[in-house]
Amino acid sequence: MLHEQVRSLRKDRGMSLRQLADAAGVSAGLLSQIERGNTDPSLSTIRKLATVFGADLSTLFAEGPPPAVHVSRPGKRPKLSGAEGHMTYERLTPGRTDLEVLHGRIAHGESTSDEGWCHPSTECAVVVVGAMSAEIAGLRYDLAIGESVTFDSRLPHRYLNDSGAPAEFLLSVTPPNP
Secondary structure: HHHHHHHHHHHEEEEEEHHHHHHOOOOOHHHHEEEEEEOOOHHHHHHHHHHHHHHHHHHHOOOOOOOOOOOOOOHHHHHHHHHHHEEEEEOOOOOOOEEEEEEEEEEEOOOOOOOEEOOOOOOOOOOEEEEEEEOOOEEEEEEOOOOOOEEEEOOOOOOOOOOOOEEEEEEEEEEOOO
């Protein structure tokens, strides 16, 4: 899965671990652990690797052609995490190029990124536990359980949680992008 894709993409481009580490701004030791499947990289690291490879996030999780029917089970899903694990995503969809659905968890006081970022997609987030906010193009949208926000992801955006309790949300992105 992810570790195999990172190794394969690195080798396809004729890069050493050190070259990829320097280009992505991460340590060669971390890349070695990722390639061996000994650690789950943060979302920030995955985005950096995708940028170096000129690929989208779904490419890094490619598992071959997606099945006609995919069942996603808790505890067996690929995970993405933010710094220090205060924000995590579980992929609910297989590696596809048309749609990605994630189950996000965000701790109190955390955000999905320090600043808003953009990518050419459409995004929809629905809160399933707690409350959180979406910051889109500098405007803040507070969301409670059952509420959702849909927007053009080319607008700078991020999700944050200052509600006092953990929050969970479902996030759909089409097409997937880093």
